[in-house]
Amino acid sequence: MPEPMGFFTDTTVCIGCKACEVACKEWNQLPSTDGGANTLSGHSYDNTRQLDGIHWRHVKFVEQFAADREGGRWLMMSDVCKHCVQAGCLEVCPTGAIIRTEFDTVVIQSNVCNGCRDCIAACPFGVIGTNPVSGTAQKCTLCYDRMQVGLTPACAKACPTESIKFGPIASLRRTARARVERLQGQGRTRAYLYGDDETILGGLNSFYLLEDRPEVYGLPAAPKLPSRNLVPGSLWSGLGALLVGLVGLVSFRQRRMEENGATRGEGRRNV
Amino acid sequence: MSDTFFTAPPHWQWLVILYFFFGGLAGGSYLIAVLADFFGDASDRGLARLGYYVALPAVGIGGLLLIGDLTRPERFWHMLVMSERGWPILKYWSPMSVGSWGLLAFGGLAFLSFLGALAESGRAPAALSVLRHGPLARLIAGLGGLGAFFLAGYTGVLLAVTNRPVWSDTPLLGFLFLVSANSIAAAALILLGRWQGVGSSSMARLARMDRWLIVLELLALIAFVLSLGPVARVWVSAWGVLLLGVVLAGLVAPLALHWRPDLLGSLTAPAAAVLVVVGGFMLRVVIVLAAEAV
Numbered sequence: 001m002p003e004p005m006g007f008f009t010d011t012t013v014c015i016g017c018k019a020c021e022v023a024c025k026e027w028n029q030l031p032s033t034d035g036g037a038n039t040l041s042g043h044s045y046d047n048t049r050q051l052d053g054i055h056w057r058h059v060k061f062v063e064q065f066a067a068d069r070e071g072g073r074w075l076m077m078s079d080v081c082k083h084c085v086q087a088g089c090l091e092v093c094p095t096g097a098i099i100r101t102e103f104d105t106v107v108i109q110s111n112v113c114n115g116c117r118d119c120i121a122a123c124p125f126g127v128i129g130t131n132p133v134s135g136t137a138q139k140c141t142l143c144y145d146r147m148q149v150g151l152t153p154a155c156a157k158a159c160p161t162e163s164i165k166f167g168p169i170a171s172l173r174r175t176a177r178a179r180v181e182r183l184q185g186q187g188r189t190r191a192y193l194y195g196d197d198e199t200i201l202g203g204l205n206s207f208y209l210l211e212d213r214p215e216v217y218g219l220p221a222a223p224k225l226p227s228r229n230l231v232p233g234s235l236w237s238g239l240g241a242l243l244v245g246l247v248g249l250v251s252f253r254q255r256r257m258e259e260n261g262a263t264r265g266e267g268r269r270n271v
Numbered sequence: 272m273s274d275t276f277f278t279a280p281p282h283w284q285w286l287v288i289l290y291f292f293f294g295g296l297a298g299g300s301y302l303i304a305v306l307a308d309f310f311g312d313a314s315d316r317g318l319a320r321l322g323y324y325v326a327l328p329a330v331g332i333g334g335l336l337l338i339g340d341l342t343r344p345e346r347f348w349h350m351l352v353m354s355e356r357g358w359p360i361l362k363y364w365s366p367m368s369v370g371s372w373g374l375l376a377f378g379g380l381a382f383l384s385f386l387g388a389l390a391e392s393g394r395a396p397a398a399l400s401v402l403r404h405g406p407l408a409r410l411i412a413g414l415g416g417l418g419a420f421f422l423a424g425y426t427g428v429l430l431a432v433t434n435r436p437v438w439s440d441t442p443l444l445g446f447l448f449l450v451s452a453n454s455i456a457a458a459a460l461i462l463l464g465r466w467q468g469v470g471s472s473s474m475a476r477l478a479r480m481d482r483w484l485i486v487l488e489l490l491a492l493i494a495f496v497l498s499l500g501p502v503a504r505v506w507v508s509a510w511g512v513l514l515l516g517v518v519l520a521g522l523v524a525p526l527a528l529h530w531r532p533d534l535l536g537s538l539t540a541p542a543a544a545v546l547v548v549v550g551g552f553m554l555r556v557v558i559v560l561a562a563e564a565v
Contacts, residue, residue, distance in 0.1 A: 052279065088434060094368035095349040096360050114349045115342025117281035118367045121433035126279035135342040220274035227364055229431040229442055237424035237445030243487060244420075244453045248306035251480035252315065 004104030005147060006083055006205030007156065007164055008172040010179060011217070012191065014076035014163040016059050021048060021078075023158035024057040027143065034132055051079055052129025056140040057155050062216060077208065077217050078155070078164055081106065081127045081140035082195060085202035088226045089119035089128060089139075097136075104169070104205055105142040110134050124201070124223030142206075169205055176209060183209075194219065201225065273502050275436040280563045286340040290333045291426045291555045292455070294374070295448060297329035298423030299456025301381055303480070305416035307473070318473040320388040321460055327385040330378045330422070337374070351375065366429035373425060377418035383411050424449035430558070437505055437562040441498040444558070447491045451551050454488050457481035458525075458547035461540060478540065481547065482529045489522045492554075510561035517557060521550015 025032065031054050033039075041049050046061040058079045065072035083105045090098045090106055097112035098119060108119070108128070113136035120128045120137060131138040143153035151157075156166035165172060173196050183191040190211045195204030201223055214221045304322025307315040338347040346354070350371035353360045362368040387402030389395035401407050427444030438444060457480050464474055496503055496514075506514055528534055528543035535542055 050279070092365045092367060092432060094360070094362065094365050094371060095346075096353050097349070112346075112349060112354050113343070114346035116340075116350070116367060117283065117342070118365070118429075118433070120279055121281040121283070121435050121438075123278060124274065124434045126277055129279065130282075130342055215272060215277075218277060220277040223274055223277075224434065226432045226434055226439065229439055230364060230366070230428070232442035233428040233431040233445045236442050237428055237449055240424060240446035240449040240491070241420040244302070244450060244484065245306075247483040247487065248303065248453075248480055249310055251476045251483070252306050252310035 002102050003168040003170065004205060005142065005167065006105070006169045006172060006207070007080060007142070007153075007166055008176045008196075008207055008209070009078055009080070010163050010165070010176070010209045011075065011077040012183065012188070012209060012211060013161045014059065014078055015161055016061055016074070016076040017160065018048070018059045019158040019160060020155035020164055021055070021057045021059060023154040024140075025054075027146070027154035028056060028141075030054045030056065030131070031133055050129075051081070051125075051127045051139070053131035053136075053138040054129070054133075056080065056138070060218060062212075062218075075212065075217065076163075077210075078159070079218075080155070080206050081142070082125055082201075082207075083140075083142060083205035084124075084200075085198075085205065086225055087201070088122040088124055091225060091227055092118045092122040094118065101144060103142070103144075103147055105144065105147075107141045107144050108137055108139060110136045110138065113137050122226045124220055124225075140206075169203075172207075176207070179209060273436060273440055275434050275439050275502070276565065278434045278436075280435070280565075281433075282563065283340070283559060284563065286336045288552075288555050288559050290336040290340070291448070291559070292552045293329045293333040293336065294426060295423050295452030295551070295555075296456055296459060297326045297333060297381065298377070298419040298421070299453040300329065300460060301326035301377075301384070301415055301419040302423070302453060303456055303460060303477070304384070305412045305419065308412055309416075311473070311476070314470045315473050315476075316391070317467070317469045318460065318464065318477065320392060321463055321467050321469055322456075323381070323384040323388040325456070325459065325463065326381045326419070327378075330374065330381050334374055334378060366425055366432050370425050370429060373418060373421045377415065377422050380411055380415035380418055384408075384415055387411075420449065423452035430562075435562045436502055436565045437499065437558065440500070440502040441495055443491065443495045443498050447488070447495050448555075450484055450488045450491050451554055454481055454484035455548055455551035457484060458544035458551075461544040462548070465541065474540075478529065481544075482526070485522055485526050485529070485547065489518070489526070492518060492522070505561060505565055508561075510557055510564065513553065513557045514561075517550050517553045521546055521553060525550070 040047050048055055048058045051058045060077045060079050062075035087106045097109045101107050115136055128137050128139045152166050156164040176193050180191050194210050195207035300322045304319040307319040338344050383402050386399045390399035391403045424445045427448035430438035431444050433439050457477050461477050525543035525546040528539050532539050
C-alpha cells in the first residue's frame with residue numbers, strides 16, 4: 001500500500017502566475033471555456049473565478065485595497081480539491097463513482113458518474129462542478145494517472161516558486177511546520193497551517209499555509225460533513241410523520257366514533 | 272458567516288422542484304388513501320381509490336423528472352446497480368441513494384394498489400381484487416404507507432444532507448416537506464374528489480385533515496425560519512418576499528377560507544384547495560432556488 005500523498009500549498013510564495021492552472025488544463029485536457037464564451041470576473045484581475053468542472057486548479061487573488069488606493073495588499077492562493085480524509089462528496093455519492101484511492105486521495109470516476117450533482121452540494125469547499133464535455137461531475141484527481149507511474153502532478157511540476165509541494169503527507173507536514181516556525185521567527189506571526197491535522201475533516205490531504213483568517217481566502221473556518229444532518233433531519237421527519245399520521249387518524253377516526261354515537265342514539269330512541 | 276456560504280450550487284432547478292412537488296403529491300395521496308382504508312369506513316372507499324389513482328402517475332412523473340435532471344440520464348440505473356460490477360448499491364447514509372431505492376419500491380407498491388383500485392371499480396380483471404381487499408392488500412397498503420411517509424419527507428433530508436446555505440443550516444426541512452406534501456395531497460384530492468364524485472362525508476374529513484395540516488405547516492415554517500439562526504438573513508431579499516407570499520397566500524388565506532366557508536360561496540373550498548396546492552409548489556420553488564442564488 002503506498003503512503004498517503006498530497007499537496008502542501010505555501011501561499012506566502014505564490015506569485016499568481018497561474019502556471020499551475022495551465023499545466024492542469026493541458027495535462028487533463030480540460031476545455032478553456034464553458035461552451036465558447038470567456039467569462040470575465042469584472043471585479044478582479046482573476047478571471048478563473050472559481051473551481052469547477054473545467055477548473056481543477058484556481059489561483060485566487062485576494063485583492064485588498066483602501067478606497068483611495070493608497071494602501072493595499074495581494075494574497076495569492078492556488079486552490080484545489082482538498083482530498084479530505086473525511087470527504088463529503090464521497091459520503092453522499094449514490095453511484096459509487098467517487099472513490100478513495102490507494103494514495104488516500106479522492107477521485108470521481110467519470111465513466112460511472114451520472115450527473116446527479118449531489119456531490120457538488122455536499123462539498124464543503126465548493127470544489128466540484130459539471131464538466132460540459134463529459135456531462136459528469138469533475139474535480140482535481142491529484143493527477144491519479146501520473147501518480148500511478150511515479151510522476152509529480154502537473155500543477156506541482158509547473159509551479160515556479162514551489163508554492164505547490166507534492167509528496168507523502170507525513171513529510172509534507174514536517175516541511176510545512178518547519179516553514180511556519182521559520183516565518184514566525186522572521187516576525188510573520190500570523191502564519192499558520194490550515195488542514196494539516198485531524199481537526200478539519202480528519203485532515204486535508206491538500207493543506208495550506210495562510211497568513212490571515214480562512215474566510216479571507218474563501219475557505220470555511222470549520223467545514224463539516226453533510227451527514228451531520230442525517231440523524232436530526234430523519235428524526236424530525238419521523239416526528240412529522242407521527243403528527244401527520246395522528247391528524248389523519250383523528251380526521252378519519254372521528255367519523256367512526258360519530259357514527260357509533262349516532263347508532264347508539266338511534267338505539268336509545270328505539271327503546 | 273456560516274461555513275455553508277463557501278460552497279457551490281448544484282443547479283438543482285425546475286425539474287428537481289417539480290419532482291419534489293410530484294413526489295410529495297404521490298406520497299401524500301397514497302398516505303391519505305391508506306388512512307381512509309385503515310381508519311375510514313365503506314363510504315371512504317371512493318376517496319381511497321382516488322388516492323391510489325393519483326399516487327401512481329405522480330410517482331411515475333416524479334421518476335421521469337429525476338432521470339431528466341441527470342446530466343447523463345442514460346446512466347440513471349447507476350443509482351441502483353454498480354455499473355462496473357453489476358451488484359446493487361445502497362448507501363444508507365446517502366439520502367440520494369436511499370431515495371432512489373425508496374422511489375423504486377414505492378413506485379412498485381403504488382402500481383399494485385393502483386391495479387387493486389382499478390379492479391374494485393370494475394376497470395381491471397376481478398382477480399386483481401386481492402390487491403384491494405384481504406391480507407395481501409393490507410400488507411401492500413401498510414408497506415406503501417411507510418414508503419409514502421418516506422417519499423414525502425426524504426427530499427427535505429436530502430437537501431439537509433449537503434453543505435449548502437439554508438438547506439443544511441436546519442434539520443427541519445424533512446419535517447416541513449412531509450407536512451406540506453400531505454397538505455398538498457389533501458387539497459389536490461379535494462379538487463379531484465369534487466370532479467370524481469367522492470362522497471361528501473369523505474370530502475368533509477379531507478377538509479378537516481387539511482385544516483390541521485395547514486396549521487401544522489405554518490408552525491413548521493416558523494420553526495424552520497427560526498432554526499436558521501443568523502443564516503435567516505438570506506430572507507432579507509426578494510426570496511423573503513416570495514416566502515412571505517407563500518405564508519400569506521398558501522397558508523393564511525386558505526386557513527381563513529376554511530374558517531369562513533361561506534366567504535366565496537360554493538367556490539370557497541376549491542379556492543382554498545388551489546391556494547394550498549400552488550402554495551406547496553411555491554414553497555419548494557423558494558427553498559430550492561433561494562439556496563441556489565446565494
